Structures are given as structure tokens and as C-alpha cells.
Amino acid sequence: MNFDFTSDLRRRLGYRLIDHIDDFYTSLPQRPVQLPADERSYGPLNEAMPEDGSDPCEVLDEVSRAMVEQGFHVPAANYFGLMNPTPTYMGFLGEALVAGLNPQLATLARSQLASKIEVETVRWIGERVRWLGPFNGTFTSGGNEANFSGLALALAAKFPTAMDDGVSAIGAAPIVYASAEAHHSLDKSAGLLGIGRKALRRIALNRRLQMDPDALVRAIQEDLRAGCKPFCVVATAGTTTSGIIDDLHALADVCRRYELWLHIDGAYGGALIFSDKHRHLIDGIDRADSLTIDPHKWLAVPFAAGVILTKHPDILERAFAVYAPYMPKAAGAVLPDNSRISTQWTRRMNAMKLWLTLKVHGRKAYEEHIDRQMLLAKGFAEWVRRSEHFELAGPVMVPIVTLRIKGVTDARQRAEAHATLVEEVTSDGQRWISDSIVDRESVIRMMIISYLTEQSHLEGLQAAMVAAAERLKETART
Ligand SMILES: Cc1ncc(COP(=O)(O)O)c(C=O)c1O
Numbered sequence: 001m002n003f004d005f006t007s008d009l010r011r012r013l014g015y016r017l018i019d020h021i022d023d024f025y026t027s028l029p030q031r032p033v034q035l036p037a038d039e040r041s042y043g044p045l046n047e048a049m050p051e052d053g054s055d056p057c058e059v060l061d062e063v064s065r066a067m068v069e070q071g072f073h074v075p076a077a078n079y080f081g082l083m084n085p086t087p088t089y090m091g092f093l094g095e096a097l098v099a100g101l102n103p104q105l106a107t108l109a110r111s112q113l114a115s116k117i118e119v120e121t122v123r124w125i126g127e128r129v130r131w132l133g134p135f136n137g138t139f140t141s142g143g144n145e146a147n148f149s150g151l152a153l154a155l156a157a158k159f160p161t162a163m164d165d166g167v168s169a170i171g172a173a174p175i176v177y178a179s180a181e182a183h184h185s186l187d188k189s190a191g192l193l194g195i196g197r198k199a200l201r202r203i204a205l206n207r208r209l210q211m212d213p214d215a216l217v218r219a220i221q222e223d224l225r226a227g228c229k230p231f232c233v234v235a236t237a238g239t240t241t242s243g244i245i246d247d248l249h250a251l252a253d254v255c256r257r258y259e260l261w262l263h264i265d266g267a268y269g270g271a272l273i274f275s276d277k278h279r280h281l282i283d284g285i286d287r288a289d290s291l292t293i294d295p296h297k298w299l300a301v302p303f304a305a306g307v308i309l310t311k312h313p314d315i316l317e318r319a320f321a322v323y324a325p326y327m328p329k330a331a332g333a334v335l336p337d338n339s340r341i342s343t344q345w346t347r348r349m350n351a352m353k354l355w356l357t358l359k360v361h362g363r364k365a366y367e368e369h370i371d372r373q374m375l376l377a378k379g380f381a382e383w384v385r386r387s388e389h390f391e392l393a394g395p396v397m398v399p400i401v402t403l404r405i406k407g408v409t410d411a412r413q414r415a416e417a418h419a420t421l422v423e424e425v426t427s428d429g430q431r432w433i434s435d436s437i438v439d440r441e442s443v444i445r446m447m448i449i450s451y452l453t454e455q456s457h458l459e460g461l462q463a464a465m466v467a468a469a470e471r472l473k474e475t476a477r478t
Pocket of ligand 1: 144145147
């Protein structure tokens with residue numbers, strides 16, 4: 001079958017797809033997150049590659065139905081996180097538009113308006129960071145790539161020949177510091193950049209959730225005495241498990257004192273720049289040398305969309321630009337080619353979904369979205385505080401609540417009880433929460449990430465958690 005469908009078939013397929021997506025969105029407030037535990041399967045699919053094609057309407061219907069029936073639905077209102085959102089509908093449409101037009105963002109000469117829209121979106125974000133001087137950045141595939149880019153920028157800034165000569169030519173071990181709870185993408189990045197995972201020093205900055213910048217100072221001084229070259233601190237604005245925001249000013253002060261690059265991983269919490277009411281939580285974010293923000297988390301656009309920004313635009317080219325004579329040049333261009341400021345080469349247009357969402361809903365829609373989720377989380381935390389079964393495991397800074405079962409003092413038994421409770425709550429597939437570890441202690445974790453989540457969904461979760469806790473108690477008694 002020819003790839004070149006008729007106009008009539010293209011339209012029929014497009015309308016069918018829109019119908020499937022519309023049914024899905026309509027179902028999300030009530031839709032189970034996944035199949036019940038005994039119906040889930042994790043093995044491979046074994047069909048052979050088709051030699052000949054099939055009817056496109058049938059194939060599209062079949063795969064749309066199967067993806068909905070057998071999928072795990074992070075967009076469902078009862079998905080209580082990790083940090084994966086219900087996409088805005090404009091975000092979905094933006095993705096479809098970009099896939100259809102397939103703009104190539106490697107160079108300005110071949111993308112033109114698409115690149116300009118991306119640059120404008122980066123400018124909007126940088127202006128909300130309140131960077132008054134020059135800045136630039138680029139969209140990435142997510143926080144992992146953005147953090148990788150942040151470390152690459154730090155390396156290129158502090159060791160100007162590192163990108164050409166390699167890290168070994170620095171002559172001493174370059175060291176990065178991050179809080180114990182910082183995201184594991186940093187370990188990956190430190191390994192891939194040749195810094196070495198062991199050179200990422202994780203400090204208990206937030207031990208007992210009290211910021212202790214002196215622990216960082218002590219580590220830096222020790223490394224300096226040992227002949228190492230500290231060059232970067234990574235602060236986190238919204239840690240993955242507990243949503244803790246590091247004291248950004250305190251870390252920025254340490255960076256200024258020791259001339260270190262400050263990268264802020266605001267993959268999730270960086271979205272607070274869109275809230276006038278809550279942005280005080282990330283006070284000091286403008287002091288970052290580089291910053292990660294993931295629109296595909298709190299800003300509710302479809303995967304994939306991360307952003308790396310820096311207020312040292314020249315370092316972007318130092319870190320990422322290589323000469324390729326075949327790349328088209330735009331005469332008189334004032335904007336840099338994207339392939340010269342990004343880890344990527346051929347570039348998808350990841351900015352469109354955020355740009356479209358902002359054009360249609362405006363910044364204030366994010367203000368309301370953030371405010372509503374903060375309020376819901378505070379209410380949930382209040383319920384935990386009053387509960388006879390649970391207690392809070394840490395403060396609630398953003399809409400992430402960590403809690404534990406009351407009355408189990410042995411750490412191993414508590415971790416087992418948490419795992420059993422999470423299993424029980426999630427086994428019918430209706431809703432999803434998780435357990436994790438904070439400060440070496442097991443916690444149950446829930447977050448409010450879907451813009452569809454309402455108080456009624458929280459009440460459903462509370463009922464399921466209480467029922468599971470009572471069953472656990474019953475089992476312990478027998
Ligand atoms: C704080 C933080 N940084 C970075 C990442 C990695 O982002 P991504 O999964 O978009 O690559 C995550 C993922 O949850 C995160 O929570």
C-alpha cells in the first residue's frame with residue numbers, strides 16, 4: 001500500500017483518531033489507572049513483522065482500543081504520581097501538528113518559524129525566572145537530558161578546554177555536589193561526561209529536612225585539600241520523592257564563595273515560576289547559572305519536553321557546537337542554530353505544545369492549576385495528620401505527600417507494611433500510589449499531578465488506604 005493516502009482516507013483516519021482520543025479524555029475522571037493485578041502481563045509481543053499491510057482504519061481502531069484497554073494511564077485522575085501529567089488538550093494537538101509538519105530544528109535555515117517559536121518559548125520561561133540580563137536555552141527530551149546539559153555547561157564553563165581535550169586533561173578530579181535526594185539522572189550524567197559517578201558527592205543537605213549548607217562547605221574544603229577541583233553544585237527545586245526544595249540562596253552563596261557553577265534541577269518545582277502566589281518557595285532560582293525545567297511534569301504537556309536554560313549563553317556553544325560544513329546557514333541570522341546549543345542534532349519541535357497551551361490558556365491558567373493542586377495536597381496532608389492509621393513523614397512543600405503507617409517502629413517491618421499497603425491499594429488498578437525511601441526510611445508517597453484530580457478522588461484514595469491499613473492490622477493480629 002502506498003504511503004500517500006488520498007485526502008478522503010487521511011480525513012477518515014484523522015477523525016477516527018480524534019474520536020478515540022476524545023473517548024479517552026472523557027473517561028479519564030473515572031478510568032482505572034491500569035488493569036487489575038491478575039490481568040497484567042509483562043512479557044514480549046511475538047507477532048512477526050507484517051510483509052503486507054492491512055486496512056488502516058481497522059489497524060488504527062485496534063491499536064487505539066488495545067492501548068486504552070491494556071495501558072497504564074498516567075493521565076487518569078486517580079494516578080497519584082510520579083511526576084507524569086494529564087496532557088493539556090492543546091498540548092496533544094500541538095504534538096499532532098508537529099508530527100504532521102515535521103519541522104527540523106537542527107538549523108534555523110531549515111526550520112525558520114518553528115525555531116523562532118521555540119526561542120520565544122525559552123524567552124518566556126527565562127523572563128519568568130526573572131533573568132534580566134542575557135540568557136538562552138533549548139528544549140530537551142526531558143529532565144535527564146537537561147541535567148546532563150547543565151553538567152556539560154558547568155564543565156565547559158569551569159574547564160574551557162574540557163570538551164576538546166577531555167576530562168583527564170584537567171589534571172585533577174573535577175567534583176560535583178548535590179543533595180542526597182537529588183535525582184539519579186545526575187549520576188548518569190556524571191558517568192557519561194567522564195567526571196565519574198564517584199565524583200558526584202551526595203551531601204545530606206536536607207537531613208531531617210533542615211538545610212545544612214555547612215555540610216557542603218566542609219565537603220568542598222576537604223576536596224580542595226585533597227587536590228580535587230570542585231566545579232559545580234546541583235540544587236534541587238522539588239525532589240522526586242518528597243518534593244523538598246533546597247535553600248537556593250544558601251547554595252548560591254556557597255557557589256559564589258568558591259566560584260562554583262550552580263545548576264538548579266527544577267524539573268518539577270521549577271514550574272513555580274509560573275505562580276505569583278507560590279514562587280517564593282523557589283526564591284533564589286534566578287541565581288542559577290543553569291536551570292532544568294520540565295514542562296512535561298507540572299506544566300502538563302505531553303512527553304517529551306524538558307528545557308535547559310543558562311544565563312551564560314556563550315557557554316552553550318562552547319559545550320555543544322561542532323563544525324559541520326554541510327549544515328545550511330541562514331543569511332544574517334541573529335539566533336544560533338539549535339544543533340550548536342543542544343546535545344541533539346536533528347531536533348523535534350518540543351516547544352510547540354507549551355507555546356500552544358500558553359497561547360490558548362495563558363500563564364494565569366498555570367497559576368490556578370498550581371494553586372488548586374497545592375490546596376488539595378494541603379487538605380490531604382491535614383487528613384493524614386488527623387488519621388488514626390497514618391502520620392506525615394515530612395513537610396508538604398509542593399503537592400507531594402510522604403507518610404507512614406503509625407505504630408510500626410521496626411524499620412524493616414515498616415518498609416514491608418508500606419509495600420503491602422501500596423500493593424493492596426493498587427491491586428484493583430483503580431488508583432496508583434507508591435512507596436519509596438527518604439533519608440534511609442521507607443515512606444508511602446502520593447502526589448497530585450493530574451489537573452483532573454478533585455477532592456472526590458482523594459476521598460476514594462483515603463477510603464482505600466484506610467481499608468488496606470485495617471486489613472494489615474487484622475493480619476498482624478491473627
Ligand atoms: C527532580 C527530577 N529531575 C530530573 C528528572 C528526570 O526527568 P525526565 O524523566 O524528564 O528525564 C526527574 C524525573 O522524575 C526528577 O524528578
